[in-house]
Structure formats: structure tokens, C-alpha cells
Amino acid sequence: MTSSEDADPGLGDDLALEIRSFSLSLAATLETAGGPIESRDGFLVRVYDRAATDGGGGDSESGVPADAAVGYGEATPLAGWTESHDDCEAALERARTAIRNDGPAAALAEVEEQVAARHAVSLALSDLQASRAATPLYRHLGQESMIGRVRANATIGDADPAETARLTREAVERGFDCCKLKVGLRDIEGDVERVRSAREAVGDGVELRVDANEAWTYEEAERALEAFDDLEVSILEQPLPAGALEGHAALRDVSGDVAVALDEGLLEHGVDRICETGAADVVVLKPMALGGVDVAREVAAWVSEFGLTPLVTTTIDGVVARTGAVHLAAAIPDVPACGLATADLLSEDLGRDPVVFEKGAALVPQAKGIGVEGVWPA
Numbered sequence: 159m160t161s162s163e164d165a166d167p168g169l170g171d172d173l174a175l176e177i178r179s180f181s182l183s184l185a186a187t188l189e190t191a192g193g194p195i196e197s198r199d200g201f202l203v204r205v206y207d208r209a210a211t212d213g214g215g216g217d218s219e220s221g222v223p224a225d226a227a228v229g230y231g232e233a234t235p236l237a238g239w240t241e242s243h244d245d246c247e248a249a250l251e252r253a254r255t256a257i258r259n260d261g262p263a264a265a266l267a268e269v270e271e272q273v274a275a276r277h278a279v280s281l282a283l284s285d286l287q288a289s290r291a292a293t294p295l296y297r298h299l300g301q302e303s304m305i306g307r308v309r310a311n312a313t314i315g316d317a318d319p320a321e322t323a324r325l326t327r328e329a330v331e332r333g334f335d336c337c338k339l340k341v342g343l344r345d346i347e348g349d350v351e352r353v354r355s356a357r358e359a360v361g362d363g364v365e366l367r368v369d370a371n372e373a374w375t376y377e378e379a380e381r382a383l384e385a386f387d388d389l390e391v392s393i394l395e396q397p398l399p400a401g402a403l404e405g406h407a408a409l410r411d412v413s414g415d416v417a418v419a420l421d422e423g424l425l426e427h428g429v430d431r432i433c434e435t436g437a438a439d440v441v442v443l444k445p446m447a448l449g450g451v452d453v454a455r456e457v458a459a460w461v462s463e464f465g466l467t468p469l470v471t472t473t474i475d476g477v478v479a480r481t482g483a484v485h486l487a488a489a490i491p492d493v494p495a496c497g498l499a500t501a502d503l504l505s506e507d508l509g510r511d512p513v514v515f516e517k518g519a520a521l522v523p524q525a526k527g528i529g530v531e532g533v534w535p536a
């Protein structure tokens with residue numbers, strides 16, 4: 159959705175891009191109706207000006223001097239949401255060659271069709287530009303005000319009603335006032351029971367959302383909505399398969415006060431079709447699945463113009479992509495609570511997390527660029 163000419167020529171034409179693979183395991187398997195998520199395997203990239211390296215033009219082995227500006231990016235493909243791990247790696251290799259020979263616009267052109275790879279390259283270039291301008295990434299993405307915090311939801315996988323209630327209560331004790339429960343792995347009555355347990359555990363001051371990841375038929379979704387409306391669920395995300403635009407549009411007429419959100423549906427149909435058919439109140443933006451925080455920022459502006467509400471979530475990513483998503487959310491005016499509190503779902507990370515959560519909100523890093531450090535061990 160973004161043309162390659164968007165790469166600022168001011169980046170210079172003597173850039174190098176390096177790639178490192180990583181594997182991060184989850185602390186516990188996240189059970190979703192789209193399948194379990196057990197580990198996140200991907201690629202960290204960094205870009206820097208070769209002229210600033212020892213010997214000028216020295217390649218990947220030479221290292222980068224401490225005072226040279228560096229941009230970091232992350233490609234963490236996820237089956238069903240992005241290109242495969244192998245296709246991502248091949249695309250990043252092409253970008254590495256292209257950036258050296260033909261510059262940043264050529265590198266972006268090489269990853270145009272591979273969303274996770276494009277996410278990494280565009281994030282690294284944006285981080286480099288923002289760092290050189292000594293501005294935090296969210297301002298580089300167009301936010302003119304200082305934004306200190308963005309609200310986040312806690313993410314809770316499928317579990318029995320008692321465990322769901324316990325996890326929800328625990329999230330609220332940690333400060334969250336919005337929890338998103340994964341549903342769609344058991345029958346409707348079972349999920350309603352889980353949401354009721356969560357509601358009873360935390361009272362009515364806490365926002366509860368549910369995400370069915372395409373699990374239901376229209377009739378099941380209608381039945382669920384009636385109960386969820388009574389339980390004051392705020393958002394039902396992707397109840398029907400991604401293809402079912404008319405179905406989602408029809409559900410909006412029977413959803414009471416529950417907003418209908420599309421996630422997988424956005425990737426399948428794009429903004430225009432969703433708006434034309436009135437298929438959603440809310441659109442979920444995953445920068446990793448959309449091809450980058452720059453693309454996601456444009457999609458956010460576009461859906462807002464149609465009166466829909468954009469919100470941001472990670473795909474359970476490492477610290478580089480996750481913090482990129484925090485900056486994206488900070489760049490979107492009046493964004494509701496976002497799916498950014500996913501660090502604790504991982505048992506390990508790429509480096510120190512610069513994002514602190516306070517009272518259910520992510521404190522937005524105010525350092526230059528993304529604000530991540532120490533992710534590239536020597």
C-alpha cells in the first residue's frame with residue numbers, strides 16, 4: 159500500500175543491512191481458535207551508513223562504531239498471517255543486496271510482497287531516520303503532540319472458566335482495565351461461561367473484549383452476541399471467517415452495544431470493501447501482517463476517515479517489533495486500548511524492554527527512534 163519512493167532519499171545511498179535469525183519461545187502456549195502459538199521465530203535486521211564504519215564500506219564483519227546511527231527492524235512471520243519463514247528470509251536477503259547496490263527504495267521494492275520482511279526493512283529505515291533526526295519514532299510517524307502513554311489490553315488465551323477468571327483478575331491486579339479473551343475453542347455456552355466468570359471476577363469497571371479468530375457460524379455468533387451484550391463485552395473480534403463480509407455486516411445489526419471488529423478480514427478484503435459493506439465498527443491493525451508501521455499508520459488514517467476505529471496489536475513479537483507497535487499506537491489520535499502487552503507471553507526476548515507498563519498503559523519511549531538498545535550482541 160506504500161510505494162517504494164516513500165523511502166527518504168535523505169537516507170543516503172551507502173547503507174548496509176544485516177540479518178540475524180532468532181527463536182523466542184512463549185512462556186506458555188497461547189491457545190487461539192486460529193491454532194496454538196508456541197514460539198516466535200524470525201529475523202532481526204539493522205541498517206547503518208557504511209561510510210560511518212571502519213574503513214568506509216567495510217561490510218558485515220567490520221562492526222559499527224558506537225557513535226554511528228543504526229536502525230533496527232524485526233521480521234517475525236506467523237503462519238496464516240504473513241509469508242513463511244523461508245520466504246521472509248529470502249526476501250530479506252534480496253533487500254540486503256539491493257540496499258548495497260541500489261539504495262533503500264530498491265530494498266523496499268524487493269520486500270513489497272513479503273509483509274514481515276517489509277515490516278523489518280521499513281522499521282529499520284524509519285528507526286534510522288528518526289534516530290538521525292533525534293526524534294522518537296511516533297513523532298516521525300506523524301504525531302505532532304507529545305504522547306506519554308497508550309492504553310493496552312491484557313491478552314488471555316483459552317482456559318477453563320476458573321482459570322480464565324483467575325487470569326483476568328490477575329491482569330486487573332497488575333493494572334489493566336481492559337482484557338481481551340480468546341474464544342472460539344469450545345462451544346458458545348462454554349465461552350459465555352468463561353466470559354461470565356471473568357466478569358464476575360473483576361466487576362463492571364473493567365473493559366472485556368473477545369476474539370474468536372474466525373471460529374463461528376453466523377448463528378453461533380448471533381447467539382454469543384446476545385450473551386456478550388448482557389455481560390457488557392465491548393468488542394467482538396473476527397467472529398466469522400475472514401471471507402464473510404456480509405455476515406459481519408449483518409451481525410452489526412444484532413450486536414447491541416458490542417462493537418464488531420475485523421482482524422483477519424482486513425488482510426483479506428482491504429479497507430474499501432470493509433467500509434463499502436459496513437462490515438465493521440473497529441479494524442485491528444497488525445503492523446507485522448500489514449507490511450510495516452508506515453503502512454499501518456496510513457491504514458489507520460484511512461479507516462478513521464470512514465468513521466471506523468483503528469486499533470493496534472502485535473503478533474506476539476520480540477521487543478523491536480513490539481516497541482514499534484507502541485510507537486504506531488502513539489501516532490494514532492484517540493486510539494483505544496491496544497494489544498501491546500504481549501511481552502509477558504514470551505519466556506525470552508531480543509533485548510531489554512524499554513516499555514514500562516503503568517496502570518494498564520504502555521509508557522511511550524521518548525528517546526530517539528524506537529528506543530531499543532542491546533538487541534545486537536557483539
Ligand SMILES: O=C(O)CCC(=O)c1ccccc1C(=O)O
Pocket residue numbers: 236311312313338369371421471472473474496497498500
Ligand atoms: O490483541 C492482542 O491482545 C494480542 C495479539 C493477538 O491477539 C494476536 C496475536 C497473534 C496472532 C493473532 C492475534 C489476534 O489478534 O488475532
Ligand SMILES: [Mg+2]
Pocket residue numbers: 369371395396421422442
Ligand atoms: Mg484478532
